Amino acid sequence: MNPVQKSSRAMRPSARRQDVFLAVGLAVLASVVAVSFGSGRRPDAFGWALLLALHVPLAWRRRAPLVVLWVMVPLIATFHEHDYNHSAPTGASMVLLYTVAVTGSVRRTVIVGCSVIGLMVALKFGDGMAGVAESFQIAGWVVSMLVLGGYLRVHRQLTATALERAERAERTREEEARRRVAEERLRIARDLHDLLAHSITLIGVQTSVAAHVLTEDPDRLDRAAVAKALDDIADTCRSARGELRTTLEVLRDHGPADTRDPLPGLDALPDLAATARAAGAKVDLSVGTGASVPAAVGAAAYRIVQEALTNAVRHGGRADLTVRVGVHERDGALLVDVTDDGAGTGDGTPGFGLVGMRERVRSVGGTLDAGPRDELGERAGFAVSAVLPLRAHGEEGAR
Structure with missing residues (x-):
């Protein structure tokens, strides 16, 4: 699940509440328009019922935009068919068209736009040239809302894609960092094993030589042989200590890797x-x-x-x-x-x-x-x- 989906799920109760408030606000605005200005007659009891009812489905506009569309279109068409104030449901109609465009595909948006404009032309066909002029005006608003919704939909998709790519790139960087750490640990483990196993083995053999010289014939102790064995042990310890210090340099932040002493070679x-x-x-x-x-x-x-x-x-x-x-x-x-x-x-x-x-x-x-x-x-x-x-x-x- 990408960040946009997570945020949308987290905000779902708030979004539903916002849609309810929007539906109530548009209903109040439509009521003021119905009694103040606009073409057509003031609604009667049936008109008020239609006007208020067509705003109710807006509370579910994000969850089921097509269902809301098919419920609202007949109510709006009936409202206009009875020649009630034609400007009153304009706000609800524009929000509905915007929602369909912002939540659907381009194909669905085009089909809905053509259907709405076709239905409007059919309703205005009997009004002559005045109806045709009004149809063009309303068609402009319809197209504008659909284009706005489609633009915002594409913008959100691009934003979600960019966030997903950024998240994927971050995961890749983290995985690469973990891989490098694992490789460095493995390299250090190999170096320590090679160094310590070699040195400890030699020290063990040299100690055995010294012990053998000491116990073989105590009456005729070969002090030179014992001293040589102990010197060999000391030399091995010094060599191991120096190489161990070089190996452990990679664990300290003393500078870039190229400033460290190189490991032994040929x-x-x-x-x-x-x-x-x-x-x-x-x-x-x-x-x-x-x-x-x-x-x-x-x-x-x-x-x-x-x-x-x-x-x-x-x-x-x-x-x-x-x-x-x-x-x-x-x-x-x-x-x-x-x-x-x-x-x-x-x-x-x-x-x-x-x-x-x-x-x-x-x-x-x-x-x-x-x-x-x-x-x-x-x-x-x-x-x-x-x-x-x-x-x-x-x-x-x-x-």
């Missing part, structure tokens, strides 16, 4: 490999790209490698875990391949890592294939392969 892949090596994995990193990799694609590749390394370290299940990371540009796309030879013995519950990777790949229009590697019928690690197109995404998608 140039940060060696740091990922270094942290994975510190956790005990052997990482073979190979990067071969040009200088035309969009920031959005670079960020997606970084997060894919980060999540794949995190999963390999967490679920590898072997001390001599080897991970091969390849990032190369080929045929207008960035190919990201991460494979490991782990046993896949992780006992953690399934998380959102693969889901986040697929969402990131879709955000830049790419494809992802991830699953266990099968060699000679036996499981031999895990493989992640992504194809990220370079030409369809510009720099503006980085955030």
